[in-house]
C-alpha cells in the first residue's frame with residue numbers, strides 16, 4: 001500500500017523524460033504477453049491522425065489492436 005499520488009508524479013516525470021519507452025499493456029486476448037508497439041495502418045495514419053491511437057501487436061497470439069493512449073496533461 002504505497003501512496004498513489006507519489007506514484008503518479010513519478011510516472012509523469014518519467015513520461016516527460018522518455019516518450020517511447022512506455023509501459024506496454026497486456027494483450028486482452030491471451031492476457032499473458034505484453035503488446036508491442038507497431039506503426040499504425042495507413043488508413044488511421046491518413047484519416048485518424050488526430051486521434052491518440054496507438055497500434056500494438058501481440059506476438060503470442062498474433063493479434064493487432066489499437067489502444068487509446070491516455071493523455072497526461074489535463
Ligand SMILES: [Zn+2]
Nearest residue numbers: 027030058061
Ligand atoms: Zn495475445
